[in-house]
Amino acid sequence: MLMNKAETVLVNSPPRRWLQRFYEVPMLLRFGGRLLPAARALEIGCGSGYGSQLVLERFGAASVDAVDLDPVMIERAGRRLARFGDRVRLVQGSATDLRAALGAEDGGYDAVFDFAIVHHIPHWRAAVAEVARVLAPGGRFYFEEVTAHALARPTYQRLFDHPSEDRFTAEQFLDELARHGLVVLGSTTRICGDYLLGVAAKPVPAGSDQ
Ligand SMILES: C[S@@+](CC[C@H](N)C(=O)[O-])C[C@H]1O[C@@H](n2cnc3c(N)ncnc32)[C@H](O)[C@@H]1O
Numbered sequence: 001m002l003m004n005k006a007e008t009v010l011v012n013s014p015p016r017r018w019l020q021r022f023y024e025v026p027m028l029l030r031f032g033g034r035l036l037p038a039a040r041a042l043e044i045g046c047g048s049g050y051g052s053q054l055v056l057e058r059f060g061a062a063s064v065d066a067v068d069l070d071p072v073m074i075e076r077a078g079r080r081l082a083r084f085g086d087r088v089r090l091v092q093g094s095a096t097d098l099r100a101a102l103g104a105e106d107g108g109y110d111a112v113f114d115f116a117i118v119h120h121i122p123h124w125r126a127a128v129a130e131v132a133r134v135l136a137p138g139g140r141f142y143f144e145e146v147t148a149h150a151l152a153r154p155t156y157q158r159l160f161d162h163p164s165e166d167r168f169t170a171e172q173f174l175d176e177l178a179r180h181g182l183v184v185l186g187s188t189t190r191i192c193g194d195y196l197l198g199v200a201a202k203p204v205p206a207g208s209d210q
Contacts, residue, residue, distance in 0.1 A: 031199035035059050035140075040108070041111045043064055046077050065089045106134065140200070141177070142198075147170050147195065
């Protein structure tokens with residue numbers, strides 16, 4: 001589901017950008033560390049591209065593919081990320097079918113980033129399944145999510161548009177990661193369980209020389 005006007009303004013506001021850069025990113029780095037120099041990253045629901053900029057500058061990805069359902073966001077991201085040249089590929093499409101959107105192969109990415117997007121997806125479990133599929137063994141999933149607890153608040157209900165059925169608590173989101181074989185390296189909730197931040201890894205199969 002696309003963002004409405006109020007959410008677009010809030011998400012792209014200077015305070016949110018400040019929080020993302022100086023609070024969320026350091027916490028995600030504490031849980032999951034920086035990427036290896038040749039790492040290929042994917043950002044799902046990239047919005048106007050600020051997250052992808054951080055993935056390159058702060059997490060140290062070599063390249064980032066970024067997908068968003070909203071063509072207007074992809075255009076904005078294109079303007080923001082133009083200076084990174086061919087290190088960035090931007091595609092309009094859905095995080096629930098990354099093969100259709102990006103031709104993403106199984107195990108094609110060393111890291112996947114989710115800056116507050118999975119709660120926008122009606123079939124959110126399909127997006128989690130795709131994240132697990134496209135991660136390489138040893139790869140990491142960095143996530144920041146908004147839970148059912150936050151979405152049920154009157155302010156959220158009044159101001160923003162989100163799917164109303166089958167939203168997830170922090171525990172349900174973490175359980176879904178585990179169901180797809182991802183191992184949580186660290187996670188935390190904030191503001192009475194409204195927000196969930198964490199990093200999960202796709203295990204390297206036993207006996208592999210990776
Ligand atoms: C709350 S915004 C977050 C944007 C960006 N990650 C950020 O932090 O600024 C959610 C984004 O998810 C996108 N989105 C919603 N459903 C999607 C889907 N199925 N696949 C990809 N992107 C989706 C929206 O268009 C929107 O840009």
